[in-house]
Amino acid sequence: MLIWAVRRFVVAPAVVGLTVLMWVSLPLWLVGAAALSPLLPGRWRALRVLWLVVFYLSIETVVLLIMWGAWFASGFGRTIRRPYWEGIHYDLVQGVMWVFFREAKRVLRLSIETDGPTPDAHPGVPILVCCRHAGPGDSFTLIHALMHWYGREPRVVLKDTLAWDPMFDVVLNRIPARFITPNPAEGEDLESQIAALADGLDENDAFVIFPEGGNFTPRRRDRAIARLRRIGMERMAERAESMIHVLAPRPGGFLAALDAAPDADVVLVAHTGLDHLLTVGDVWRELPMDKRIVMRWWQVPRAEIPEDRAERIDWLFGWWERIDLWIQQNRPEDLPSDRS
Numbered sequence: 001m002l003i004w005a006v007r008r009f010v011v012a013p014a015v016v017g018l019t020v021l022m023w024v025s026l027p028l029w030l031v032g033a034a035a036l037s038p039l040l041p042g043r044w045r046a047l048r049v050l051w052l053v054v055f056y057l058s059i060e061t062v063v064l065l066i067m068w069g070a071w072f073a074s075g076f077g078r079t080i081r082r083p084y085w086e087g088i089h090y091d092l093v094q095g096v097m098w099v100f101f102r103e104a105k106r107v108l109r110l111s112i113e114t115d116g117p118t119p120d121a122h123p124g125v126p127i128l129v130c131c132r133h134a135g136p137g138d139s140f141t142l143i144h145a146l147m148h149w150y151g152r153e154p155r156v157v158l159k160d161t162l163a164w165d166p167m168f169d170v171v172l173n174r175i176p177a178r179f180i181t182p183n184p185a186e187g188e189d190l191e192s193q194i195a196a197l198a199d200g201l202d203e204n205d206a207f208v209i210f211p212e213g214g215n216f217t218p219r220r221r222d223r224a225i226a227r228l229r230r231i232g233m234e235r236m237a238e239r240a241e242s243m244i245h246v247l248a249p250r251p252g253g254f255l256a257a258l259d260a261a262p263d264a265d266v267v268l269v270a271h272t273g274l275d276h277l278l279t280v281g282d283v284w285r286e287l288p289m290d291k292r293i294v295m296r297w298w299q300v301p302r303a304e305i306p307e308d309r310a311e312r313i314d315w316l317f318g319w320w321e322r323i324d325l326w327i328q329q330n331r332p333e334d335l336p337s338d339r340s
Contacts, residue, residue: 007163007164007166007169008166008169008170011164011166012064012166012169012170015057015060015061015064015166016061016064016065018057019054019057019058019060019061020061022053022054022057023054023058026054029050029054030047030050032046033046033047033049033050034046034047048107048108051107052104052107052108055103056100059096059099059100059167060165060166060167063092063096063167063171064166064167064170066092067089067092067170067171067174070085070088070089080174081174085174086174086175086176089171089174089175090147090153090175092171093143093147093171093175094147094148096167097140097143097144097147097148098144098148100140101140101141101144108291109291110291110292110293111291111292111293112141112144112145112293112295113292113293113294113295114145114149114294114295114296114297115294115295115296115297116295116296116297116298116299117267117297117298117299119149119150119151121299123203124203125203125263125264125265126201126202126203126204126205126206126207126261126263126264126265127152127205127206127207127264127265127266127267127299128198128206128207128209128254128257128258128261128264128265128266128267129142129146129154129206129207129208129209129266129267129269130209130210130211130249130254130266130267130268130269130316130319131208131209131210131268131269131270131271132210132212132216132245132246132269132270132271132320132323132327133210133212133213133214133215133216133247134215134216134271138271139156139158139210141271141293141295142208142269142271142295143156143208145295146206146208150206151204152204152205152206153175153204153205153206154205154206154207154208155175155176155177155197155198155201155205155206155207155208156172156177156178156208157177157178157180157194157197157208157209157210157253158172158177158178158179158180159179159180159181159214160179160180160181162179163179176197177197178193178194178197180193180194180253190252190253191252191253191255191256192256194209194253194256194257194260195256195257195259195260196260197257198256198257198260198261198264199260199261201261201263201264206267207257207261207264209253209254209257211249211250211251211253211254211316211320212224212246212247212248212249212250213247213250214247216245216246216247220247221240221244221247221248224240224247224248225237225240225241225248228240228248236248236313236317239317239321240317242321242324243320243321243324244324244328245324245327245328246320246323246324246327248317248320249316249317249320251312251313251316254316255309255312255313258305258312262302263302264302265299265300265301265302266299266300266302266305267297267298267299267300268297268298268300268319268322268323269295269296269297269298270295270296270323270326270327271293271294271295271296272293272294272327272330272331273291273292273293273294294330296326296330298319300319
């Protein structure tokens with residue numbers, strides 16, 4: 001409760017105040033950034049970073065004010081979780097994603113390509129979406145793709161650290177979503193929480209989960225392999241060692257969602273182009289980005305998914321091996337450049 005209060009009554013107002021301060025003092029920031037730009041590698045790097053910060057804070061503040069108004073209009077939050085308001089919040093998220101990606105593509109010269117089944121491949125069928133995790137950018141890109149290109153309303157399982165972003169904290173507590181801790185304390189039943197979120201999916205829904213439990217780093221890869229050995233899964237540890245671009249999947253949450261949504265197909269998602277953008281420092285070093293992001297989608301009909309738990313784990317590992325191979329064959333340096 002204390003953490004929730006700090007996020008809502010300290011962090012959120014601080015973001016709004018910082019946004020106002022940035023706009024009021026923007027001429028000074030612009031002069032400083034312009035003076036620094038010739039001294040830094042990359043074309044107008046300081047100005048690009050400044051604009052992205054101002055732009056993101058502005059989106060955050062506008063969305064927070066809109067959601068504050070929705071809270072009042074819904075009877076001080078009494079009806080905020082009814083379908084009407086849920087639909088409004090999904091529309092708000094979709095609009096924010098469209099604006100954000102449009103500006104990011106312009107400023108950073110990003111291009112996003114998708115390869116795989118079209119929205120027509122899933123008519124009237126809910127889907128469980130399993131995506132590799134290689135940085136915060138892939139979460140945004142995946143949700144953007146699901147909402148704008150596939151016309152889905154995503155239900156998302158995210159790390160609890162993202163709840164410190166006020167916009168995410170508020171909006172994802174008003175639509176079906178879960179903030180979870182990848183390494184929960186004893187007694188926390190995360191699989192039950194995930195199953196509850198996946199229950200009742202309709203033909204317009206997409207349940208989104210990242211089975212690796214965190215962004216890929218070599219250190220996390222080593223820890224994941226060691227964990228498999230520690231719990232006696234030597235064969236899976238050997239398979240995880242053969243995968244060099246992904247972490248060994250943690251199947252518990254995915255299997256819980258699979259049981260809770262018996263009519264859902266499964267969509268596996270791999271991507272390249274955002275692999276090394278894990279921190280603010282990584283983004284700074286990469287600017288100007290000129291990135292080509294490629295997303296590969298595979299649809300697996302429900303009838304092709306095993307029923308036995310052990311066979312399902314083996315099936316998931318097999319798909320992660322396939323995703324690892326696809327990443328190896330489609331690394332950014334191997335893709336044709338679209339730069340002009």
